[in-house]
Amino acid sequence: MLSGVTSDTAGYNGSFLGPTMKWTTGSTVLLNITNDLDADTSVHFHGAHIPADMDGGPQNAFAAGESWSPTFEILDEAKTLWYHPHALGTTAEQVVHGLAGLIIVEDDSDASAALPSEYGVDDIPLVLQCLATDSAGDIKYDLTGYLQNTLSFPVLCNGTNVDDTTLTFTATKTRTRFRVLNASPSDIITVQRGDGGTLTQIATEQGYLTSATEVESIRLVAGGRAEFVMDLSDAVTLQAVITTGWVRGGSGTYDFLTVTPDASDSPDDLPSSLNTIERYDTSSFTAREITLDQDGLEMAINGAVGTTMDSMATIMTALGSKEVWTITNTTMLEHSFHLHDVPFQLIEINGAEPAGVDLGWFDTYEVVGGGSIKIAMEFTDFADDTYMYMLHCHLLQHEDEGMMAGLMVMES
Numbered sequence: 001m002l003s004g005v006t007s008d009t010a011g012y013n014g015s016f017l018g019p020t021m022k023w024t025t026g027s028t029v030l031l032n033i034t035n036d037l038d039a040d041t042s043v044h045f046h047g048a049h050i051p052a053d054m055d056g057g058p059q060n061a062f063a064a065g066e067s068w069s070p071t072f073e074i075l076d077e078a079k080t081l082w083y084h085p086h087a088l089g090t091t092a093e094q095v096v097h098g099l100a101g102l103i104i105v106e107d108d109s110d111a112s113a114a115l116p117s118e119y120g121v122d123d124i125p126l127v128l129q130c131l132a133t134d135s136a137g138d139i140k141y142d143l144t145g146y147l148q149n150t151l152s153f154p155v156l157c158n159g160t161n162v163d164d165t166t167l168t169f170t171a172t173k174t175r176t177r178f179r180v181l182n183a184s185p186s187d188i189i190t191v192q193r194g195d196g197g198t199l200t201q202i203a204t205e206q207g208y209l210t211s212a213t214e215v216e217s218i219r220l221v222a223g224g225r226a227e228f229v230m231d232l233s234d235a236v237t238l239q240a241v242i243t244t245g246w247v248r249g250g251s252g253t254y255d256f257l258t259v260t261p262d263a264s265d266s267p268d269d270l271p272s273s274l275n276t277i278e279r280y281d282t283s284s285f286t287a288r289e290i291t292l293d294q295d296g297l298e299m300a301i302n303g304a305v306g307t308t309m310d311s312m313a314t315i316m317t318a319l320g321s322k323e324v325w326t327i328t329n330t331t332m333l334e335h336s337f338h339l340h341d342v343p344f345q346l347i348e349i350n351g352a353e354p355a356g357v358d359l360g361w362f363d364t365y366e367v368v369g370g371g372s373i374k375i376a377m378e379f380t381d382f383a384d385d386t387y388m389y390m391l392h393c394h395l396l397q398h399e400d401e402g403m404m405a406g407l408m409v410m411e412s
Contacts, residue, residue, distance in 0.1 A: 002161070005136055007133065007137035007139055010094060012083075017098055019101060020102040020119070023104070024105070024106050025074050025076065026074060028073050028074070030070075031071075034066075036065075041085045042058065044056035044083065046223065047364075049076050049341065049342060049380075050382070051384065051387075052341070052382060052384040052388060054072045055340055055387070055389055057387075057390045058086060061088070077105070077109065077208075078111070078207060079203065079207045080105075082102050082225065083103055091399055091400055092141040092396035092399070093141040095183070096141045098159075100129075100181075101127075104119070114268070116173060122175065122177060125179050126158065126257070127181050128256070129155070130189065130250040131184070132249070134148060134152075141185065142397060153242075154250075155240060155242060162254055162256040163254065166256060169258070169260070170260050170262050171259050171261045172262055173265060174264075174267050175230070176232070177229045182220035182221065182222055186246035186395040186397060188219065188221050188244075189220050190218065190240070191217060191218045191220070192216065192238070195236060197236065200213070203274075204226060204361060206360070206361030207343070207360070207361050209359075209360045210276065210277050211273055212270045213356060221366040222245060222364075222395050223364040224365075229270070232263075235258055236259050238255075238256060241253045282324040285322045285323055285324040290325050290327045290328070291328050294330070294331040299398045299403035304405065305401075306392070306404035311402075312402075314406040314407075315405060315406065317409055319379055319410065319412070320379065327367055327373050328372040329370060329372060333369050334369060335395060335403070336365070336366060337364065337365055338363060339364075339375075341379070341389040341407065343363055344362055347374040349373055350372060351372070362375075364394055379409050383411045389406070389409065392404035
């Protein structure tokens with residue numbers, strides 16, 4: 001984490017972070033996961049549309065020395081997901097120490113066939129993190145740790161500190177696709193080009209946009225993802241702009257990756273259409289009000305502090321229900337709202353209609369202090385009267401402090 005000192009870390013099949021998993025639409029996945037930590041853990045497949053008993057939420061937590069073997073069919077279309085722990089009260093601690101990894105879902109759509117897809121060649125993962133460490137390299141995760149003096153907030157790309165070192169990549173194809181994840185516990189990361197040029201965004205968290213969209217930058221709250229492509233004839237340096245999302249955090253602009261082209265191919269124009277997104281008519285949808293609350297150092301949803309399964313609020317819905325939720329931030333703090341199970345469309349952002357890339361599909365979205373978002377979703381495929389999905393703030397400290405509720409999807 002810091003030059004010259006050693007940090008205690010954790011990882012999946014390694015010492016820090018985890019391997020990228022590739023899933024294919026229509027296939028069946030089986031994972032054999034053994035807990036070699038000294039605490040309970042779970043593995044949540046963030047953004048995946050899978051049964052509640054396989055979702056990896058707090059009800060799926062398993063003890064040190066035990067194993068869990070989830071299996072499920074991949075119903076998702078092409079998108080970038082990720083996986084991380086989700087046990088009660090320990091999510092921030094385990095994620096910041098390195099338990100996180102990407103998931104790539106591939107499909108046989110025309111858009112996928114037309115886009116770069118050779119992993120590590122023209123399809124590149126970018127796992128960005130802003131962490132907090134003391135001078136001895138001890139990684140902090142809670143309020144007590146974050147309020148210590150003389151903290152550093154290193155910025156990492158794929159596990160490498162880029163505060164003073166810019167990583168390099170030689171692009172052997174003219175067009176390169178990048179999948180970027182903000183795996184920070186709380187900080188906001190904005191990705192941009194150092195030369196002021198545009199990025200061609202092709203996907204939000206839950207799949208392709210209707211068409212490739214030129215953007216000046218991509219803003220990702222904790223847990224957010226996006227995909228973009230660049231067609232390069234000259235070297236370009238990508239920058240991460242860090243903004244504090246919690247009580248303290250990182251700040252500043254960091255050059256994290258210089259992409260140098262070494263290619264002679266001439267790719268076809270990007271398809272004029274990548275995806276068909278039918279916008280919801282919410283006039284007949286069931287309406288709900290969700291509040292993100294604070295009581296001192298405790299966080300809550302709809303007034304309930306969700307630090308145990310019994311204490312958290314539980315939202316009951318039925319398979320096939322179509323709903324529109326108004327998520328109101330009654331605090332003046334930053335929140336990153338995440339919904340398990342199904343993707344959602346943005347209907348309003350602080351009272352304004354969404355536009356541009358915000359017309360895509362999401363599972364995580366920013367709710368600023370005193371602000372609100374309105375989202376719409378349809379509960380399909382999976383019902384369970386025992387296991388719940390979760391809805392929560394993806395600032396991991398807020399989740400651990402109680403800003404989490406259960407979502408029970410019933411048969412009727």
